[in-house]
Amino acid sequence: MTSLPSAALAALEFYDNHYCYAEPILLKPDQKLTLGCARYPRHCRFCGKDEPAVTFKGKAHALPTAFGNPGLLSNYECDACNHFFGEGIENHLGNWTKPMRTLSRIKGRSGVPTIKSPGPEKVWRVEHMGPGFRLQEYVKEEYEPFFELDAKAKRLRFELPRDTYTPVAALKGLVKIDLTLIPEAETQNFRETYDWIRDTDHSRKFVDALPVIHTFIPGPMPNDVIALTLMRRRSGIDTVPYAFFTLGFGNHVLQVFLPSASQDKCIDGKLLSFPPFPMPAGNDPARYGLPVVRCEELTASHSVKGDSVPVKFGFHSIASLLDPPWEGS
Template identity: 45%
Template sequence: MQSQEANIDFYEKNYDIVGQWLVRPGDKVILGDMENRKCRFCGKQPQEVTFKKVAHAIPELLGNKSIVSSYECDTCNEGFGKGIENDLGNWSKPMRTLIRIRGKSGVPTLKKGGKAPGWRIEYDQSRLNVTANENDPIFEVDEENKTVTFKLRRDSYTPVAVLKAFMKIGVTLLPGDEIPNFIGLMAWIRDTDHSKAYLNKCPVIYAFQPGPMPNDFIAALVLRRKKTVTGYPYAFLVLGYGNEVFQVPLPSESHDAQMSGQSISIHPFPVPGHPDPARYGEPTRSVLDWMDSRVRKGEIMTMQMGYDSRVPMEIPTSDSA
């Protein structure tokens, strides 16, 4: 077990924070120069492409209404939206409902498709409302421990496309002078043929911070290895919203090539957790492997919530189902 102090030391010693954003609704951040536009992803300028759409640096579905970029053309924006951001949306949707992340049209509603009486989870004003069918339980209640365990089906998604969607956020947030180090990565992210391999391994460190956390606060950081350091990955995106924090490697062909094939162990970036860990518990971590390019269908996401503490919700009795 790595202590919080050891994790803090590791990043102080080996990495610089080259970009940091902590935003709430109402904050406005524009990346780049609106008067001098050039797409970071395809290299085209206003003579060749349009820049009419608002390009969110972090997809709006993750709750970002604040950070927009001047350097994403409409063509690339549309391509990302229909492609990898759709995979990101499908993968993250059950959790976004449970932790109340507000996208373009509010917190997503989860429901079972088809004609049979099914179930529905929606966020209504201040409460998470759950309606369920006894024959198709989507959650189990543990009265003694006051917990509810949800078992929710994700819509179909391609794991490597979800990884690309997170990396696209990272390269959008990178300072402009770092872009020449990521040309290969950016080409791979834009490639809609997800079967094309670029990396062997790319573990994403995932932290879940239990307890009631603000659902409208986004924290994004870009970490870059210090110039004097070798032997660790060159750059990371750290993105936090709601109860979740993702630490995503941003591999640079010019700075990480010498490490290919080696196994490197790093400390996870420290996450603050809930101010009252005695009540809600410490953050839990896991490693997500999204290198698979095959479509995943019907995957079940399991999530346990304390029902007197985390999110107020209604548990229907059997006669109201």
């Protein structure tokens, strides 16, 4: 956990000294923006092919629609690459982020994702409803309690399972967002990175370490704004990675390193230490707590089953629920 504001101020100074970054991009649901030129022949920056060898008929979303913003498109992702990413790394990213998106009430193509107990039996479910959540548990002798209730402390704890995912594929999904957003002039610094995200052999090592710094901002946060910040190393600096980006949605901010084979030679083999990119404290930190920072290691190339995310809710009171169980399920 970080303490504010002194740590945040020190972090701001660190990033100001080492990076230049553009104004944050704030995406709202009604915004429509298409990146890149639509003039024939279009060029795909992911596979390097041009029209007519590849087509550009479909909508290429700069961010997977699961993150709740269908309006930011690009003109430089061909239909084949769009389909390839959608069926591959974006699925893994979707599975890894699903509990975060559910609890942050992020509306994807089919609304906020509901999470149910795995398997055919109806044991429990967590779904967004109205301004909050409906948490349901089917009580049977053989079922372990899913929700751990502390009525005295007014706390509810449970663990939301993640669907099966491959960590490095989810990481490639994050890196792909940044590779979509960077200006065309920067793409030459990332040719190997484009090849890496298209490689279906997830065991091929690209860099030694690629941590994702994950900041959780507790309390109510907007669920319809996506905040993106792109950062590039200042010229004359050679002690930090060349580029980062941050992706903020709901209660979460992910800070992702964008590796460049050519520009990151200067940090090869060096042990680096970073403060997390400073984030706003959110609503009423005295009530909900300060942002919590953790380092996510998404470099494993094997499939992960049975992973889960711990969840802690506070509540005001307990009331009897008269609705029939599993209504609408």
